[in-house]
Amino acid sequence: MPTTYPTPRLVIFDCDGVLVNSEPISNQVMVENLARNGLPMTVERSMELFVGSTMSGAMAKAIELGADLHEGWIDEVYAETYEALRAGVALMPGVMDLLALLDAKQIPCCVASNGSEDKMRITLGQNDLWARFHPAAMFSAQSLGVAKPDPGLFLAAASHFGVQARDCLVVEDSATGVLAATRAGMRCLGFAPTGTGENLAAQGAEVFSEMSEVAALIGL
Incomplete structure (x- = not known):
């Protein structure tokens, strides 16, 4: 039973x-941002890696994978994400x-x-x-x-x-x-x-x- x-x-x-x-919107932003910072990946891979994590955790993981992220990156990607979400979710x-x-x-x-x-x-x-x-x-x-x-x-x-x-x-x-x-x-x-x-x-x-x-x- x-x-x-x-x-x-x-x-x-x-x-x-x-x-x-x-999640699809946020991860599309993440993919586009990371591509500019030396770490290309698909949206599907981004979701596997980052769904459920904090942004600081996502930053650490991306750097570990080879992204060249600068101080202030978290504020930058938050701003880009918020702009995309305001367009409609x-x-x-x-x-x-x-x-x-x-x-x-x-x-x-x-x-x-x-x-x-x-x-x-x-x-x-x-x-x-x-x-x-x-x-x-x-x-x-x-x-x-x-x-x-x-x-x-x-x-x-x-x-x-x-x-x-x-x-x-x-x-x-x-x-x-x-x-x-x-x-x-x-x-x-x-x-x-x-x-x-x-x-x-x-x-x-x-x-x-x-x-x-x-x-x-x-x-x-």
Whole structure:
């Protein structure tokens, strides 16, 4: 028989690639920037390397691979990314229906992201979700000074809502985020709208491919 779980008392969403379809845009910017700095790669390779990481982590990894990055590069690539995202980024299909269901069942939800609040202001703001989550239900690694795969970001969210880790559900799309959830002792659903999600499963996630599946996975 399949494992059954109690309904979560808090749902914690990653932002990029879970709530908003921003990863292709951000990684296209990364590819174009790194090409100018001596490190050519495809968007697919960029997503393999950088999805789920902080920008400082991405910088260190790119330098290790041969990019010639200068001091101030992080501010530069943030500015380029924000400009591209302002041109338009869509919500992931099914997100609003899922949020409406959680509201109807009176299950609180929040966002915990390795991205900056400025980035979330752009992506969530143009989709009418910034006001929903900010500031009381938004946890940014840049603001809190702790980033996934450290579990501290998720544990801070749970503490804020007064919910035990075992009663939380995390929705993630990166192995880094899944590892953070596992380390926090939280159940994690790994969102893989394309591909098999084996990298997510390897870190302990239950893989799903469409937001419409979440209701059944959490007993709603």
